[in-house]
Amino acid sequence: MTFTFDGQPIAAEPGQSVAAALWAAGIRSWRRTRHGDEPRGLFCGIGICFDCLVVVNGVRGQRACLVEVHDGDVVEQP
Amino acid sequence: MIRYDVAVVGGGPAGLAAAAAATGGDARVVVVDAAPRLGGQFWPHRSGAEPPALWRLRSAAYHLPDAPVWFAEPAPTTGFRLHTPAGIVTADRVVLATGAHDRSVPFPGWTLPGVVTVGAAQALLKAHGVLVGRRVAVAGAGPFLLAVAAGLATAGADVVGVFEAGHLRGYAKHRLPSAKLAEGARYAAVLARHRVPYRRGHAVIAAHGTDVLEAITVAGRSRERRIDVDALAISYGFTPQVELAVALGCGTHVDRDGSLVVTVDADQRTSVSGVYAAGEITGVGGADLAQLEGRIAGRAAAMKVLDPGTRRQRAKVRRFAQAMHDVHRRPSWIEQLGDDTLVCRCEEVPYAEVRKAIELGATDTRAVKLLCRAGMGWCQGRICGPAVAELTAHLNGRPPTRDDHAAFANRAIAQPTTLGDLAGQ
Numbered sequence: 292m293t294f295t296f297d298g299q300p301i302a303a304e305p306g307q308s309v310a311a312a313l314w315a316a317g318i319r320s321w322r323r324t325r326h327g328d329e330p331r332g333l334f335c336g337i338g339i340c341f342d343c344l345v346v347v348n349g350v351r352g353q354r355a356c357l358v359e360v361h362d363g364d365v366v367e368q369p
Numbered sequence: 370m371i372r373y374d375v376a377v378v379g380g381g382p383a384g385l386a387a388a389a390a391a392t393g394g395d396a397r398v399v400v401v402d403a404a405p406r407l408g409g410q411f412w413p414h415r416s417g418a419e420p421p422a423l424w425r426l427r428s429a430a431y432h433l434p435d436a437p438v439w440f441a442e443p444a445p446t447t448g449f450r451l452h453t454p455a456g457i458v459t460a461d462r463v464v465l466a467t468g469a470h471d472r473s474v475p476f477p478g479w480t481l482p483g484v485v486t487v488g489a490a491q492a493l494l495k496a497h498g499v500l501v502g503r504r505v506a507v508a509g510a511g512p513f514l515l516a517v518a519a520g521l522a523t524a525g526a527d528v529v530g531v532f533e534a535g536h537l538r539g540y541a542k543h544r545l546p547s548a549k550l551a552e553g554a555r556y557a558a559v560l561a562r563h564r565v566p567y568r569r570g571h572a573v574i575a576a577h578g579t580d581v582l583e584a585i586t587v588a589g590r591s592r593e594r595r596i597d598v599d600a601l602a603i604s605y606g607f608t609p610q611v612e613l614a615v616a617l618g619c620g621t622h623v624d625r626d627g628s629l630v631v632t633v634d635a636d637q638r639t640s641v642s643g644v645y646a647a648g649e650i651t652g653v654g655g656a657d658l659a660q661l662e663g664r665i666a667g668r669a670a671a672m673k674v675l676d677p678g679t680r681r682q683r684a685k686v687r688r689f690a691q692a693m694h695d696v697h698r699r700p701s702w703i704e705q706l707g708d709d710t711l712v713c714r715c716e717e718v719p720y721a722e723v724r725k726a727i728e729l730g731a732t733d734t735r736a737v738k739l740l741c742r743a744g745m746g747w748c749q750g751r752i753c754g755p756a757v758a759e760l761t762a763h764l765n766g767r768p769p770t771r772d773d774h775a776a777f778a779n780r781a782i783a784q785p786t787t788l789g790d791l792a793g794q
Binding site: 311338 | 403489492
């Protein structure tokens, strides 16, 4: 199955989280911080740290490590 | 709406053991869990690939998935009400088995993408089938490092080393259970087969890279070494998730590893009548201890008689857990901070700002938090809380207290939730 990240098509396996699928595609960060403009991606991997926030199908503030990715999902940087 | 006799919060080793022990007879038991699948952080797995240890703990208890409890309160007459996005659960008695997450310590470069917790590396591999990196360092403190490093090496990662901060002195002093020794030996054999060095008394003191991790600096007894890696999995033990217990008014204390934990009696009763606690939230001790505590809490909560053997076993395993805390001691980490090292990742608060708050007169964690915003971001101090508590105490020239840690565990809303859910309940 395939989803898009900022318009770029990415392959994923059923059951994978958005973060895992991005990571498998070699993408290590998908947002920049408000103050320092630093890249952030996965850190705790279990929904605690909120570093991996991402926009999924227009819904903001989703934790990429918890949200299961589905075919055709549109994922964007916040 | 069903009123349960026992509601167990958390579907990990402690919670599942509690539910299994409470079920039977005519007790109505529910497991309320944040995740879509049971197992907690100890048994992360892909859909349909349940580890055998997990299904052995399956019981007839009702399972409410995708239900993080964001608020717990006493019900109007007796019992408790647990608010979740999947609805309100009402029960006469509650077993809290909310587990723990990796404990992180700030160091220069720890916010670089590619630096993750050991638990994240494990979850990526076990729950999603993804390797955290090609050249990976595993670091921090605790027996969990061995298990994860062995898993990564087996899955094909080039593990450049396991860097354990503890000197592991005193292992010989403690009589280790033979099952634990065998488990450790198994991991050691895997690491040896893949030629992964295991270095005691070594700590990762910096991560380097511009927009992504490229290398780490490892400090040993007398020298520092730079190693190229594309991933670093690093954690110093675990932080128990005690928010719900604190919200319900349960007594807490600081455990041997510096964690805030729920105080329980011989039957895993907390200081609040009808509330029991089991597993990591009563003291980090691993899955075996969690299951024993869960079994005791479950039987007590369901008003069932307990065999004394389980209590004896718990005492034995708990002694071992306490010994592990001494052996895998967290090193002092404050000296390694630079002025610009972020302490709070969410609010991007550097060490210099935390120090300034204390220079301005903040003597407790709450004041530090209000002055510099450390711990006020999305994660609400779940990641930086223990570090800020230790920093506050250190810079004020005293040891950390219960109150230092409790300042971050005190959250009326225990889980991130939507305004819609808040308004609806």
